[in-house]
Amino acid sequence: MLRGGPVAEAEHGPDIAAVPRASEAASEQTELLQRWMALAGMQQRVIDALVAEISSTSAFVETEAEALSGRFQRLAHSAEQQTARVGSMSALAKEIEVNGEPVPIERIAGLLEGTLSDVVTKILMLSKDSMSMVYALDGLNANVIQVDKCMAQLGRINKTTNMLALNARIEAERAGTAGMAFRVVAGEVQELSKATEALAREMQAEIKSVTAGIADGQTTLKRVATVDMSENIMAKDRLEVLLLALVNRSDNLSAIVGDAVREAAQISSDVDGMVTGIQFQDRTRQRLEHVVDTLHVIGQALEDIRGRTKAVVPELSGEPGSDAEWVKGLLEKFTMSELRARFVAQLLDGKQLGEISDAPAHDVPSVSGSIELF
Amino acid sequence: MQFQFVSNDACVQMTGDLTFTDHAVFKAMTDRLFGGGNVSVTMDLAKLEFIDSAGLGMLLLAKDTAEKAGRKLVLRSPGGQVKRMFGLTKFDTLFAVEE
Numbered sequence: 001m002l003r004g005g006p007v008a009e010a011e012h013g014p015d016i017a018a019v020p021r022a023s024e025a026a027s028e029q030t031e032l033l034q035r036w037m038a039l040a041g042m043q044q045r046v047i048d049a050l051v052a053e054i055s056s057t058s059a060f061v062e063t064e065a066e067a068l069s070g071r072f073q074r075l076a077h078s079a080e081q082q083t084a085r086v087g088s089m090s091a092l093a094k095e096i097e098v099n100g101e102p103v104p105i106e107r108i109a110g111l112l113e114g115t116l117s118d119v120v121t122k123i124l125m126l127s128k129d130s131m132s133m134v135y136a137l138d139g140l141n142a143n144v145i146q147v148d149k150c151m152a153q154l155g156r157i158n159k160t161t162n163m164l165a166l167n168a169r170i171e172a173e174r175a176g177t178a179g180m181a182f183r184v185v186a187g188e189v190q191e192l193s194k195a196t197e198a199l200a201r202e203m204q205a206e207i208k209s210v211t212a213g214i215a216d217g218q219t220t221l222k223r224v225a226t227v228d229m230s231e232n233i234m235a236k237d238r239l240e241v242l243l244l245a246l247v248n249r250s251d252n253l254s255a256i257v258g259d260a261v262r263e264a265a266q267i268s269s270d271v272d273g274m275v276t277g278i279q280f281q282d283r284t285r286q287r288l289e290h291v292v293d294t295l296h297v298i299g300q301a302l303e304d305i306r307g308r309t310k311a312v313v314p315e316l317s318g319e320p321g322s323d324a325e326w327v328k329g330l331l332e333k334f335t336m337s338e339l340r341a342r343f344v345a346q347l348l349d350g351k352q353l354g355e356i357s358d359a360p361a362h363d364v365p366s367v368s369g370s371i372e373l374f
Numbered sequence: 375m376q377f378q379f380v381s382n383d384a385c386v387q388m389t390g391d392l393t394f395t396d397h398a399v400f401k402a403m404t405d406r407l408f409g410g411g412n413v414s415v416t417m418d419l420a421k422l423e424f425i426d427s428a429g430l431g432m433l434l435l436a437k438d439t440a441e442k443a444g445r446k447l448v449l450r451s452p453g454g455q456v457k458r459m460f461g462l463t464k465f466d467t468l469f470a471v472e473e
Contacts, residue, residue, distance in 0.1 A: 128435055134394075
């Protein structure tokens with residue numbers, strides 16, 4: 001606030017002693033104006049530095065966010081592929097390919113079960129038929145034995161008949177002429193007995209052949225019927241256990257793969273959400289552009305007022321230099337040494353941003369992060 | 375295999391193993407079992423320890439014979455290997471099986 005002025009002069013009138021005081025006041029006003037001008041100049045530099053820093057930071061955020069977004073998009077793509085692969089594994093766990101056709105594991109188990117049951121049924125039928133033939137051959141054998149007994153009886157009868165014919169012949173010879181006719185009959189009976197004996201021998205040979213055939217048949221059938229198929233039937237039991245284990249394993253695998261599919265889909269969805277979420281840099285850049293534009297306007301206003309002030313008060317051309325202590329106080333609040341170095345170069349050393357050799361933050365490898373720890 | 379008739383020939387208790395070599399004895403046993411006047415006859419298998427595929431075939435033939443003679447054949451108390459064989463061949467769908 002400037003001291004003295006027209007009001008004080010009007011109230012007290014011209015005062016000789018007041019001249020030196022007016023001169024001192026003018027000098028003091030000039031000094032204050034100079035300080036205002038210096039402060040305005042420094043503010044302008046600060047604004048320029050802030051604008052440069054914001055622009056640099058905005059570009060850094062933009063670059064890093066784009067890189068991050070790219071990585072997340074690749075991750076999302078990988079997650080989608082992973083979900084598809086796990087999904088195909090789910091199909092593999094549930095079915096196998098037979099002649100180019102997918103066949104569910106449960107259906108295979110059902111087909112095998114049906115086939116095995118069919119085999120067991122056929123084994124039972126075979127066993128039953130074999131035993132039926134064994135019974136039939138047993139019966140036939142008994143009949144043949146009976147026929148054999150009959151033939152033996154026939155042989156004995158024939159032998160007796162032959163003896164009777166022989167005795168009749170002897171008695172006929174004794175009777176002489178009177179026994180002539182009786183001798184002829186006795187001869188015929190003897191011939192008949194011989195023919196019967198020949199026929200009996202032939203039948204005996206045939207029966208022997210039939211008996212041998214039955215015995216061979218029984219031997220063969222015994223060989224077939226004594227092949228125990230119970231182990232083959234038991235194989236069904238073991239295969240059923242194996243099939244059950246296979247179906248259980250398939251179910252367990254399906255459940256695990258199902259969980260993996262759901263988790264992969266969740267990861268894919270989360271990554272998609274992260275890709276969307278990472279687009280914040282657009283809004284950040286727009287906001288920072290508004291801030292930069294505002295700072296430009298403020299800086300321009302400061303520049304204008306400084307120019308006009310210098311035009312009106314030429315003495316201000318020799319304004320004092322910037323307040324280094326105030327600037328240092330400001331810079332001490334900066335915790336990032338890199339940022340502080342750039343501000344020192346711009347504010348105290350008067351360098352432009354392009355002259356500062358220190359690279360902006362976005363040149364720092366992003367993988368290690370550009371955040372300086374304190 | 376050994377067997378013993380009880381309950382006025384309405385039931386026969388079988389012991390040991392029933393295999394091919396028992397076919398003649400088994401046939402004689404079933405002839406007696408179905409030759410009586412009992413409408414329902416029972417084979418008690420509680421002490422039968424083993425049966426092979428020929429034995430199963432003989433039981434199936436016995437069932438046919440029983441049906442032709444107008445008899446009902448019941449298989450009682452199969453255990454161990456015999457019971458497992460009955461289960462695998464679904465004998466309970468072919469016979470009346472009592473536990």
